[in-house]
Every structure is written in structure tokens, then in C-alpha cells.
Amino acid sequence: MKKFFMFLAVAGVLAITANIASAQDQAQGSEAAATEQVQAADEPQEMTAEDLLKGTGEEVPFHQQVKSYFIQGGAGFMSAILLCLILGLALSIERILYLSFAKTNTKKLLKNVEDALAQGGIEKAKDVCRDTKGPVASIFYDGLLHYDEGLDVVEKRITSSGGVQMSLMENNLSWIALFIALAPSLGFLGTVIGMVQAFDAIEAAGDISPTIVAGGMKVALITTVGGLIVAMILQVFYNYILSRIDALSIDMEEASIGLVDVLAKYQDKK
DSSP states (O other): OHHHHHHHHHHHHHHHHHHHHHHHHHHTTOHHHHHHHHHHHHSOOOOOHHHHHTTTTOOOOHHHHHHHHHHHHOHHHHHHHHHHHHHHHHHHHHHHHHHHHHOOOHHHHHHHHHHHHHHHHHHHHHHHHHTSOSHHHHHHHHHHHTGGGOHHHHHHHHHHHHHHHHHHHTTTHHHHHHHHHHHHHHHHHHHHHHHHHHHHHHHHHTSOOHHHHHHHHHHHHHHHHHHHHHHHHHHHHHHHHHHHHHHHHHHHHHHHHHHHHHHHHHHHHO
16 A cells, blocks of 8 residues: 555656646747647656655565566576576485485494394394385495305495495585586676677767666676575585585494494304
């Protein structure tokens, strides 16, 4: 309602201004000029949200500002930058969910394996690992499969399986890194093209006007700002994912060492 009343107030001011101008023209006896003023007053004028809020002391809503900057920066480059953000966030969320499900209580798992070895031997320990989710359980299961071949083979299989699990955890990270590098690159490219267009406008105008230069520079730099913001957002997610992978890799290494020790003790008891 407040915006509606402001719109009526602005329309009323425009109507009063048009009437005053028309009266002055009629006093001067210029009928043609008076007719042009009446026609101009009758024409509807397009007004944006920013125009309505100018001079009212109210700020333009944030989403309106973002939309305005998006349009000014150019739909082509800004859409490409936005696509990098959407795809990068989608891959980041997928990795975070995957790593969250991959988290395992390694101490509890190792204790269960040790108890299973004491109660039912290798086959019982295999069942425990098979029923447990996560990369650590997969590594344990792969090592237990080759127990009959000796502890040396078990260690090699654990190392190989750990490398496979690390590759699975790092899956799609290269694409996230690509979008981190691509977003600012697209922003810089849009800035360069915008600068070229600005200089073309200056050349067409035949005058180095501060308004033309400032306007062209502003539009050109919007794409750079958008690209840098997207890169910073994705970089935070990328570093968080790397920290989760490092934590899981440490757990896998410690658990693998523990499994070898447990198997060595089991072998000595036999």
C-alpha cells in the first residue's frame, strides 16, 4: 500500500507540473506548444522500482539490486557465471553428503572385528565388515579376504584398497576446482568485452564524456565482481571438503594399522 500511495503522489506531481507548464504556454499565446504539453502529459511513463523510491529515503530491496546488476552485467556472461555457481554448489553438496555417510566410528568397528575374530574367526569378522557402511569397513573386508595369503599380502591389499577409497572420496573435486577457476575467468572476459564496448561508445559519441566512461566501466566491472563472488563461495566449500577428506584419510590409516595389529595377535593365538 505504501508503494501504491507513493505512486499516486508521483503521478499527482507530474500532473500538476504538466498543468502549470500548459498554463504558461497558453499565456504566451502559443497554441501549438500548449497542445504538445497536453499530449506529453497524457502519455504513460514507465517507472521502475528504483525510480519510485528515489527521494523517498527508502532503500531499494536487495533482490531488486541484484536483479538490476545482473541485467546491467549482461545476460550472457552473468548467466554463465550463475551456472558455474549452481553446478559447483550441487557438486559440493553431493560431496559433503557422501563424506558424511562415509564417516565411521573406527574404534568401535575395530573392537567389533576383534570380538568377531575371537568368537567366530575370519568369516565372522568378514560379516561384521560386510554389514558396516563406509570406506574403512570396505578396506577391512578387502584385507580379511586375503588373510590366508599372509599378513604381508593383507597390508598390500589394505594399502591398495585405501588408495581406491581415497579416489572415490575425491571424485568430482576436479569439476569444483574447474568452476572456481572458470567463474572469475568469465568475469574478466566480460569486463574486457564491456571495456571494448565502452570505448566503441566513446568513439561513436566523438567525446570523452565522464558519464559515458563511468557508465561503461561500471557495467564492465559487474561481471568481474560476480565471478569473484562465485569463486569465493565455491572455494569455501572446496576447502571444507578437503578438510573432511583429510580427516577420513587419517582415520583410515589409523584403523588399517589397528587391523594389522589385531590380525597379528589373532595369528599368534592360533
